[in-house]
Amino acid sequence: RGRLVLALGEVTGHAHAVVGPGRLRREAGPFGAAWLHLPEGGRVVHEEHAAIPLPKGWYRVVRQREYVPGAVRMVAD
Template sequence: MTEIFAQGDLLIERVPDVAPSGTLAETADGVPLVLLEGEATGHCHAIRERVTLFRDDDLARDIPAGLYVGHLLIASAYARVTHEEHAPLTLPRGTYRVRRQRELGPRDARVLAD
């Protein structure tokens, strides 16, 4: 079963480990890495522990355009995602795929015929 974590409009899915590829962003201890910034409030989902964020669109072909943020590699015991309006989210060591959650509208609902 896939482990999925959510914090506001951020969705984080644990995935099998992969070597970082594509565009890389690494942080130093104490320097926040902003995963996503709120459109209305400007509040951000950030991590202060040392992590690696990489973006490789080939690893996210199944995610709708515009929703993929990147892959997050946590090499230490854990990393904590913080946000001013949500409880902190603690992620254990591993690799995660990070994306925006989108709000569904009436046109997104479908009825399946038998």
């Protein structure tokens, strides 16, 4: 659909996604980072806030984590 999904909301189904030409590569594992290449720039979009412009370049994408007693888990949307 012309977008790269960075994180899909588990609760709402909304997604943080990048619109614009580029590629996204994810490291293995549940806590692995992702690398985003935007040769022409792009925008981070989400249904609940304004778009965030990104200049061209490479970006490291890291999902937020939270500590709960005895474990670490990804933050849920």
